[in-house]
Amino acid sequence: MRWLHGRWRRDVSLLAAGALPAAERAAAERHAAACAACAADLAALRSTLAVAAVDEACAAEPPIAVEWLRARVQARLDAAAAAPPRRARRAAWVAGLAAAAAVVAATIVSRPAPPPAAGPAVADGVVEPEIAVSDEALERMERTMARERTARYLDEAQDVLVTVSGAPRRCDRKTQHVDMGDETRRSRELLARRARLDLDGSAALTAGPVLDDVEKVLREVASLENCARRRDVEAIHRHVERERLLMKMELMTRELAG
Amino acid sequence: MEPSDRDLMARLAAGDKGALDPLMERHHRRLYRIALGYLRDPDLALDAVQETFVKAFQNASRWDARAEVAPWLVRIAVNQSIDQYRRVRRRRTAEEPLAEGDHSKTLAVEDAAPDRRLLGREIGERIQAALLGLPDRQRAVFVLRHCEEMTLEEIADSLQMNLGTVKSALHRAVRRLRETLEGVRA
Numbered sequence: 001m002r003w004l005h006g007r008w009r010r011d012v013s014l015l016a017a018g019a020l021p022a023a024e025r026a027a028a029e030r031h032a033a034a035c036a037a038c039a040a041d042l043a044a045l046r047s048t049l050a051v052a053a054v055d056e057a058c059a060a061e062p063p064i065a066v067e068w069l070r071a072r073v074q075a076r077l078d079a080a081a082a083a084p085p086r087r088a089r090r091a092a093w094v095a096g097l098a099a100a101a102a103v104v105a106a107t108i109v110s111r112p113a114p115p116p117a118a119g120p121a122v123a124d125g126v127v128e129p130e131i132a133v134s135d136e137a138l139e140r141m142e143r144t145m146a147r148e149r150t151a152r153y154l155d156e157a158q159d160v161l162v163t164v165s166g167a168p169r170r171c172d173r174k175t176q177h178v179d180m181g182d183e184t185r186r187s188r189e190l191l192a193r194r195a196r197l198d199l200d201g202s203a204a205l206t207a208g209p210v211l212d213d214v215e216k217v218l219r220e221v222a223s224l225e226n227c228a229r230r231r232d233v234e235a236i237h238r239h240v241e242r243e244r245l246l247m248k249m250e251l252m253t254r255e256l257a258g
Numbered sequence: 259m260e261p262s263d264r265d266l267m268a269r270l271a272a273g274d275k276g277a278l279d280p281l282m283e284r285h286h287r288r289l290y291r292i293a294l295g296y297l298r299d300p301d302l303a304l305d306a307v308q309e310t311f312v313k314a315f316q317n318a319s320r321w322d323a324r325a326e327v328a329p330w331l332v333r334i335a336v337n338q339s340i341d342q343y344r345r346v347r348r349r350r351t352a353e354e355p356l357a358e359g360d361h362s363k364t365l366a367v368e369d370a371a372p373d374r375r376l377l378g379r380e381i382g383e384r385i386q387a388a389l390l391g392l393p394d395r396q397r398a399v400f401v402l403r404h405c406e407e408m409t410l411e412e413i414a415d416s417l418q419m420n421l422g423t424v425k426s427a428l429h430r431a432v433r434r435l436r437e438t439l440e441g442v443r444a
Contacts, residue, residue, distance in 0.1 A: 009429075010425065010426065010429040013428065013429040013432040013433060014410075014425060014428060014429060014432075016432060017403055017404075017428055017432050018407075019403055019409070019410050019425075019428060021409075021410070044436065045432060045436055048432075048435055048436045048439045048440075049432070049435070051381060051439050052381065052385055052404065052435060052439060054381045055295075055381055055382050055385050055404070055405075056382055057291065057294045057295045057298060057382055057385075057405065058291055058295060058404065058405035058406075059291075060290070060291060060294050060300070061287065061290075062286060062287060062290040062304065062307070063300050063304065064304065066282055066283055066286055069282060069286055069304075069307065069308060069311075070278070070279060070282055072308045073278065073282070073308055073311045073312055073315075074275075076308065076309070076312045077275065077312060077315060077316075080312070080316070212345075216301070216305065
């Protein structure tokens with residue numbers, strides 16, 4: 001009997017939520033009509049769900065027009081397309097190092113050859129330089145470069161946000177529109193670079209939240225019209241202020257730049 | 259004649275980004291409500307919707323041409339909402355737990371009267387508190403029923419869950435809501 005009531009308990013919840021299919025609904029209603037405890041339970045749940053129906057989230061409209069959403073999606077797709085996969089990035093980096101090594105080798109070759117007995121192995125006048133870079137050293141250099149790239153990115157993003165937060169000039173005398181052409185272009189460029197920032201380890205943990213916040217704001221800027229409504233720009237400025245984003249960016253830039 | 263969602267998906271799978279526009283036009287409001295119901299934060303919800311369409315484009319070639327498009331988009335939106343929520347919770351754990359709510363942002367409905375809006379916000383907060391202790395999927399089940407009035411079968415289809423699991427999830431969510439909304443009158 002207890003187990004049976006447990007089953008009814010679940011059906012009463014679903015009945016109150018209006019989610020039971022017709023056949024099960026009829027059975028649950030019959031049971032509730034004959035069981036005082038379940039009837040009271042049903043009434044209480046229905047009253048709760050009537051209150052929950054006032055929930056604003058279910059009636060909310062997106063805070064931006066679909067055109068803006070489209071621009072944001074486009075910016076994300078462009079950024080994703082511009083970012084090579086991690087393995088390719090590593091390969092490109094190693095290729096870069098190999099190229100640097102080749103330059104070093106060429107420099108060594110162009111110098112007068114040392115006396116045969118004292119120098120490295122020479123065959124037909126070509127010196128074979130031994131360039132041994134351990135994986136650990138490679139990783140370390142890669143990490144340093146990633147930090148420097150990120151610091152530069154944050155520095156440039158700061159420039160953009162400072163301009164947005166400043167007093168942008170009007171692009172139309174009759175309306176309250178302001179010129180954001182340069183900022184939207186720079187934001188798009190930065191967003192394309194964002195995907196290539198490949199911090200890892202503790203640096204990623206520390207900088208990740210700031211980078212995410214910056215990306216979000218840059219996306220907002222990138223989705224502005226060249227001649228943007230002042231209130232849209234001010235909304236971005238308020239967000240930057242509220243999150244104290246410029247200060248966080250400054251601190252993070254310094255930390256990454258060492 | 260307007261192209262169907264399936265036609266648009268086929269174009270998307272062929273790499274035609276232009277097909278995203280009508281898909282966004284048709285589905286973004288609903289996906290936003292779902293994401294907002296789950297995340298309770300307009301900015302995060304917008305991010306989740308944006309990422310939903312990014313994923314839809316990136317994974318269009320893997321979409322099963324026999325499947326309905328709307329449940330597929332809902333599934334992506336729910337997954338994105340879950341990801342967003344986890345990411346923000348991790349980030350804010352120390353200083354501003356999402357668990358306690360960031361209610362500085364408004365969920366205001368434009369035409370609601372002030373007292374109604376206040377009540378709506380309070381109830382929104384209570385619903386958030388009620389849903390917080392539920393596992394991710396249970397929360398999603400409640401939101402799809404509560405905000406979108408989807409049937410149990412539709413929810414099971416969208417979230418690729420067993421029907422019995424959907425029923426249990428909704429039952430638990432409703433019971434938890436009962437506990438947290440006790441004493442509140444609409």
